[in-house]
Amino acid sequence: MxxxxxxxxxxxxxxxxxxxxxxxxxxxxxxxxxxxDGKKLATLFFEPSTRTRxxxxxxxxxxxxxxxxxxSAASSSSAKGESVADTAKVVSCYADIIAMRHxxxxxxxxxxxxxxVPVINAGDGGHCHPTQTLADLLTIWREKGRFCDLTVGLxxxxxxxxTVHSLINALSRYGxxxxxxxxxxxxxxxxxxxxxxxxxxxIPYEQTTDLEGAxxxxxxxxxxxxxxxxxFNEEDYLRxxxxxxxxxxxxxxxxxxxxxxxxxxxxxxxxxxIDDDPxxxxxxQVLNGKFMRMALMLKLLKEAGTL
Amino acid sequence: xxxxxxxxxxxxxxxxxxxGMRLYELLDLxxxxxxxxxxxxxxxxxxxxxxIIKIDAAIPLNLDVIGYVDPGATVNLIxxxxxxxxxxIPMPERLIGVIRCKNPRCITSTEQELExxxxxxxxxxxxxxxxxxxxxx
Numbered sequence: 001m002x003x004x005x006x007x008x009x010x011x012x013x014x015x016x017x018x019x020x021x022x023x024x025x026x027x028x029x030x031x032x033x034x035x036x037d038g039k040k041l042a043t044l045f046f047e048p049s050t051r052t053r054x055x056x057x058x059x060x061x062x063x064x065x066x067x068x069x070x071x072s073a074a075s076s077s078s079a080k081g082e083s084v085a086d087t088a089k090v091v092s093c094y095a096d097i098i099a100m101r102h103x104x105x106x107x108x109x110x111x112x113x114x115x116x117v118p119v120i121n122a123g124d125g126g127h128c129h130p131t132q133t134l135a136d137l138l139t140i141w142r143e144k145g146r147f148c149d150l151t152v153g154l155x156x157x158x159x160x161x162x163t164v165h166s167l168i169n170a171l172s173r174y175g176x177x178x179x180x181x182x183x184x185x186x187x188x189x190x191x192x193x194x195x196x197x198x199x200x201x202x203i204p205y206e207q208t209t210d211l212e213g214a215x216x217x218x219x220x221x222x223x224x225x226x227x228x229x230x231x232f233n234e235e236d237y238l239r240x241x242x243x244x245x246x247x248x249x250x251x252x253x254x255x256x257x258x259x260x261x262x263x264x265x266x267x268x269x270x271x272x273x274i275d276d277d278p279x280x281x282x283x284x285q286v287l288n289g290k291f292m293r294m295a296l297m298l299k300l301l302k303e304a305g306t307l
Numbered sequence: 308x309x310x311x312x313x314x315x316x317x318x319x320x321x322x323x324x325x326x327g328m329r330l331y332e333l334l335d336l337x338x339x340x341x342x343x344x345x346x347x348x349x350x351x352x353x354x355x356x357x358x359i360i361k362i363d364a365a366i367p368l369n370l371d372v373i374g375y376v377d378p379g380a381t382v383n384l385i386x387x388x389x390x391x392x393x394x395x396i397p398m399p400e401r402l403i404g405v406i407r408c409k410n411p412r413c414i415t416s417t418e419q420e421l422e423x424x425x426x427x428x429x430x431x432x433x434x435x436x437x438x439x440x441x442x443x444x
Binding site for chain 1: 410412413414415416417418419421428429437438439440441442443
């Protein structure tokens with residue numbers, strides 16, 4: 001059974017196909033309004049999330065399908081000690097496809113190994129979040145019209161930020177892209193990502209702690225939140241959380257066609273004064289995420305023979 | 308130092324000096340009801356120093372453990388006092404049920420009876436990663 005756990009589970013050709021489907025959904029929503037009539041998505045969210053869960057649910061409703069879910073992780077059978085494997089087997093009896101978020105890294109893979117329907121990883125701890133990356137790719141495609149000849153700045157928590165690692169992986173496969181990695185020393189991109197992805201692929205990159213200095217050279221600025229839940233020590237979190245805040249003042253030297261992205265939720269790393277700037281694309285990213293989840297669910301349901 | 312030669316069993320030779328004990332532990336040789344000798348820092352023309360493990364019992368060994376701990380080691384099978392097979396052990400592509408993932412956020416830390424599985428991701432640097440969370444072994 002085909003599932004998607006990591007963005008690398010999808011080939012470049014498959015991602016291009018998903019982008020094409022998503023854009024067709026955007027252009028002709030009525031054509032897709034009933035393609036999933038009678039189908040059910042189960043959303044299994046074992047840790048708090050509003051946006052991703054609502055996005056999956058909205059995506060299935062817009063395809064004409066239904067959603068079954070649990071009120072919260074506390075009310076689920078996992079709170080009684082049920083394993084992820086058993087949960088996946090049980091829910092497979094009720095749903096045609098599963099979207100799962102779980103705090104443990106690798107939980108989605110365990111679910112996929114045991115489910116008899118496709119599983120989409122909606123985030124497994126700090127590990128992978130492939131549909132966020134799909135949202136990011138559609139946003140870049142719609143804003144820039146290309147994945148090549150781009151200078152992409154990634155800023156904030158580049159050590160724990162799973163979306164950053166996934167995006168580096170995904171964009172590196174398209175080749176002609178340059179990365180500027182902007183972060184405090186403590187939150188730099190892990191060496192294995194630099195070695196296995198950037199250096200192995202011959203992708204040029206530079207590391208800096210200076211956001212303002214890097215801004216004029218960027219086509220895309222991808223801001224991230226310093227995530228409290230990824231720290232064992234609250235002191236470290238408090239010391240680093242305000243490291244990089246994007247303000248209108250800092251944007252003065254940025255390009256007129258800069259694309260500003262953020263996986264959200266933001267805490268304070270982008271000033272609300274930037275929200276009305278035409279370069280701010282983070283709310284468009286949210287919408288694009290729904291379209292890509294529609295495209296991905298259609299693909300997996302078709303491959304499973306359900307559609 | 309004299310150690311009796313064995314009649315029926317296994318000699319793990321050419322172990323990098325210092326890795327003998329690690330192999331002994333991971334192969335769980337302590338639980339064997341047979342003579343087992345670990346000889347450390349044996350002078351070797353090729354290696355300078357090496358460790359050797361002699362097991363006086365014809366038991367099946369998890370060769371993946373040997374390939375993981377010390378891919379240069381050789382396994383010699385002895386039958387009736389004679390060497391019947393000698394082979395070097397390559398690094399296994401997957402390592403199942405040998406080591407534990409040390410990432411406390413990994414699903415293997417909580418999921419009931421989930422087997423520990425690692426895959427070889429960098430042969431040159433001998434790096435294994437957990438298949439679930441990708442943490443380095």
